[in-house]
Amino acid sequence: MSGRVAPSARLGRAALAGAVLLVLAGCGAAAPAGPPITVTGAWARPALEGNPTAVYMAIHNAGDVEDHLLSISVAVAASAEVHETVREGDLVRMVPRQRLPIPAGGTAVLEPGGTHVMLMKLGDALEIGDSVAMTLGFARGGTVVVNATVQEGAPAAGDGAQE
Numbered sequence: 001m002s003g004r005v006a007p008s009a010r011l012g013r014a015a016l017a018g019a020v021l022l023v024l025a026g027c028g029a030a031a032p033a034g035p036p037i038t039v040t041g042a043w044a045r046p047a048l049e050g051n052p053t054a055v056y057m058a059i060h061n062a063g064d065v066e067d068h069l070l071s072i073s074v075a076v077a078a079s080a081e082v083h084e085t086v087r088e089g090d091l092v093r094m095v096p097r098q099r100l101p102i103p104a105g106g107t108a109v110l111e112p113g114g115t116h117v118m119l120m121k122l123g124d125a126l127e128i129g130d131s132v133a134m135t136l137g138f139a140r141g142g143t144v145v146v147n148a149t150v151q152e153g154a155p156a157a158g159d160g161a162q163e
């Protein structure tokens with residue numbers, strides 16, 4: 001019986017602690033930079049000139065507030081979009097996303113079969129071993145330059161953690 005009371009009491013305290021944290025974050029608003037965003041394990045699929053290709057990566061948000069990926073600029077392609085892969089029965093569609101959320105203290109994972117960055121109309125062929133420089137723009141975290149390695153498949157699990 002008392003077991004029912006204790007968890008909710010604990011929850012209440014956790015919520016209070018959260019409120020205090022928010023207030024503290026508000027006090028620190030003088031700091032110019034947003035929450036630190038880092039990107040690991042970026043890679044792109046090889047593709048021919050004029051074709052599209054996909055880029056994958058993990059975007060980490062060490063901050064206490066959700067951030068959003070708003071823009072991608074890249075020299076090697078005509079444009080870049082964030083796509084979400086949507087399955088409807090046997091049909092697989094790619095849907096552009098204007099704002100990709102990066103959860104507070106979390107990671108947005110862009111991987112094959114899921115969310116990815118699509119480079120449209122490559123100005124040059126991408127071959128294995130090439131590097132694709134991209135500048136990602138975030139709502140709070142400013143800009144982050146990413147170099148995606150061109151390779152056939154994802155790096156082995158755990159590679160990203162060592163960067």
Ligand SMILES: [Cu+2]
Binds near residue numbers: 054083094116118
């Ligand atoms: Cu796509």
